[in-house]
Amino acid sequence: MKKRFDISSLMRSKLTWAVVAEALILLVCLIVRPDFFKISYQPSTGMLYGNLIDIVNRSSEITIIAMGMTMVIALGGTDLSVGALVAVAGAIALKFMRWDVTVYNTPGDYTVYPFVLAIVVPLLVCIAMGLFNGLLIAKGGMQPIIATLILMVCGRGIAQIVTNGKQFTTGYSPFRVIGQGSMFFLPTPIVITVIVIVCVSLFVRKTAFGTFVEAVGVNRSAARLSGINAQMVIFIVFALTGFLSGISGLIYSSRIMSNDSNNAGLNYEMDAILAVVIGGTSMTGGKFSLAGTVLGSIIIRTIVTLVYYFGIASEATMAFKAVIIAVVIVLQSEPVREAFAKRTRARSQLAGGGAVK
């Protein structure tokens, strides 16, 4: 009896459906490509290769941003500016490392300014932009979606001003490591992502910060009257999201060894929000699940990979992504989950009743 009841509450959990969805998609991948799960080791690069590794690697940028986005959404808001911040971070980093045609002939292994600046300054600027969002929301009392719309609209303009509208390239190898190198047999982005996940999870769950975020997200006024500094919580969350967008921007620009103010981080805000929602965090705020978000991000990437296998052009993957996401979201929607839970409950009650007789 007890166990049956658990099934019904499982059916109601959004995370369950996310796991089921991922499993199904992977299963289809396996049917299409029997060697899908194969992972091989390449001694020359010291890296592991395989589809699964590739999926996790390619989902890094979104996963990292989505960690911050999870808390933004738990606060009951959304941060639309993350994609623009990715572009800003890349622009600043390349500004510091740019290969200048008047000095050198080829994009070789050198940097114009110290490498530290190319890493630290973009991250600081992104934190500052996150704080700007936080300022409008916490002090100005604006809705997050509107406040972050401002930076979303003008962020790419800022990125273009930084580089004066130019596209720089670099060949500096330490920078290449961030997006294309390897550590512990894994692509560096995966390692960075794991570090981010661990740090954020520790920060959120090993301190009371997560509870504070949830409290402010559900009822800001009550949280404040309980002695929680709600403004501080909002500042920290948006600054953190800005910082994570910056990391993501560095990874992105290291992958292309260039800056791209128009396309870097394009639609990242959408993908990140989607990852959070698929992961089971409600857009109305409150309880959140970081594990769910990671899963959500991987689901999105797995879908894209799967679609490649059917030999469909990369731009068209969006259509299939849309269909699968639609299915996941409909399955996760409240009425549908309730209906499933009710059916299971009814069945278990029937069975239970039978046993008593």
Added chain:
Amino acid sequence: MPDKTLLEMKQIEIQFPGVKALDKVDFNLRAGEIHSLLGENGAGKSTLIKCLTGVNHMDAGVILLDGKEIRPQSPQHAIDLGISTVYQEVNLCPNLTVAENIFVGRQPMKRGQIDWKTINARAVELMARFHQDIDVTRPLSFYSTAVQQMVAIARAVDIQAKILILDEPTSSLDDNEVKLLFDVMNDLKAEGLGIIFITHFLDQVYAVSDRMTILRNGHLVGTFGVQELSRVDLVTLMVGKDMDTIFNLKRADVKADAPYMLTATHIGAPGQVDDISISLRKGELMGFAGLLGSGRTETAEMLFGAKHATSGTIEIEGKKTDIRNPYDALMLGMAFCPEDRKRDGIIGDLSIRENIALAVQARRGFLKPLSKAEQNELADKYIKALGIATPDAEKKIGELSGGNQQKVILARWMATQPKVLILDEPTRGIDIGAKAEIQRLMLEMCGDGVSVIFISSELDEIIRCSNKVIVMRDREKVAELDGETCSQSQILTIIAEGAAAAGGEAQ
């Protein structure tokens, strides 16, 4: 005419998962009568009403309207049948104009277009009938709750209703507004409408209704004429116990030389309150009486730092302090249960455990988290101590009844072991049993040396518990009375006419 039965509900049963919310309940309403529906929270009043308005669906039973069987499927269906409802929280659209709120969804049309002229003209007429001379083309949010309530009633009445349900319409109205509402109700009654009136205020029941029906735990206790039943009998029937055993309380015992815990001198802020001075001894219970909006809540919020006091000083245990926000107050050993439990108190989606641990955690800062075991210990302790009715500490607070929610909020603050506890309307909207328990808890805490400030609109509970009574009027403190000797009529006179008129014993 008065004896014509308008509505009959027979043997109504409603089953919720795990509970029988209504069990074979009968109810009938005559045309041209005001019929009060009474019972504690959870007695089944709102479930019965929701049956009529098509929100809940009956598992068994029959509803007859004018002798014909009906089965309301949705609020719209109920309205079409002639059953209109006005809820406690004004259910209108704040962005629409007053006129539009009355007519939206059934606007008069002229040549395929909405006829704004007629709408506005008819709205003016209607509001005049409710003695409201207002600009009906302004957005609703422009007006006070009382006016909004009148607009809601105007809408409900104008749709050719046969039955008007008023679900606690008076909880945010002042005396004059209540009187006005009663006049309107009597007018409507004279026109032959059947009115179902739900309220927690027994005086209002006796002031306006013809008959009353009492529910308890989903069962019908009975239907009586107002003259048939005394107040004491009524309460006894509602609660199932008699009043003396419920309110067997003893005032806190404060020694004359007990040290002052909290002293506020001349605090105030523009537009909030003027020049309030109070001093509170250790273990003392200070009652705040006065009308809603008289500055009681503002004073409490200022003491706790939720609002900023621009002038005056606050001393805690004789030390001058600078309280700028609730966190500062919390660190100084103060606690505050706000007036609007839903808006400012509970964190609905979090568990009882998390809600109880919140203030303690806030005081420690987020970098020093309470372990799960410590949280559970706190939660279990207070669930037991306060008798919070819940299967376990992991239940969401939003799913509890009002009284239990209030106890959780109280537990949140008791867990911080405060020196000064401020309670703003802690007993509003909860049933008599829970009320008595909260009052008892308050007094117990006084016994343990906590100083309590108790704000309430119900004078009898102020007088029953307080050592000292502060009377507020028009954002000023007008009197400070001794709790043992003051009387209700004395306080009422001061509220109505000021301290001088009442023989002024303001100290």
Added chain:
Amino acid sequence: MMKTKGRSLTSRLTNPKYIMVYATVGIFLIIYLFGALAYGDKGFTTLRTFMNMFIDNAYYGISAVGMTMVLITGGIDLSVGAVASLTGMFIAYGTSVLGLHPLVCIAFSLVVGVGLGLLMGWVIHYLNVPPFITTLTGMFLARGVCSLISRESIEIKHPMMDALAGWKIYFMKLQDGEWVRIRPSAFINFNVIVFVVMIIIGTVILQKTRFGRNIYAIGGNEQSAKLMGLPVGRTKVLVYGFNGLCSVLAGVTYALYVKSGWNLSLQGAELDVITCAVIGGTLLTGGVGYMIGTLFGVLLKSIIPALITFNGNLLSWWGKIATGLLLLLFICIQKIVVNATGRKKEKKPAVKN
């Protein structure tokens, strides 16, 4: 009664609900005045410049009509750019590759666009999925289908489309007893007419029909709207359907404007459209917004690129930053207005004994 009538005109004009519209119009006039003073000698004040603001932004404006309604219900629609792009793709592929008549393509686009809108509305209301997520999925879908059709830009070549795109009404003046075009010549084209007609239709729907008023009621308080017996579900579904219609019309006018279909056209247009509505005084929280405001929002947004062009020294990305700042300004004004007028009066007293 008399009293009410007496104060009706001033009272109507000073009604706090119009403040945002005044702000939009006012700021537009200030910027226009600035442009006139700074670049008047270069021809900023000519009718041609003014009309070009309409011509170059008609498709945004048409989409903004539907978006305003969606925003008033408290929702959001991110799919508009993709649906418009898809429409252009249908027309281009249909006429140039399949050899269909453009009207057939437009009809087909209407079915798809409105159908998708209705479907999204249904999912939002009945499955309780947040509008942001639902319409984001809709955007992915429309974009993906675009790319499935073609990844190349396809030129639109059809006599009817050419005729529509080239059709112009010139502004004339009477000179020496003869009607001649004013100099520099200014005209309105088909797109501008569609834009203006849609603004009028939008105004009529919002102000003169029950459906329109229900939209406001839902945005004000959806729960209340339900309890007042308004058809909340039907209204929301239809609003998203209508927005689908606007997206398709925007796509048609955009196709006329650029005479081609491309799978990546109008990327990010949804944000420009939302921005137009917001600087036109529509609240993203729902319940407030006017078509006339949206009209000026579109003009306000298009005057910035115009100013940058006239300046000649500024690079185009300053446009983005200026739009962002404008948005910031408007949100601040909204905040102040809401604080000043929307605040509920202090609760009235109650005492019981």
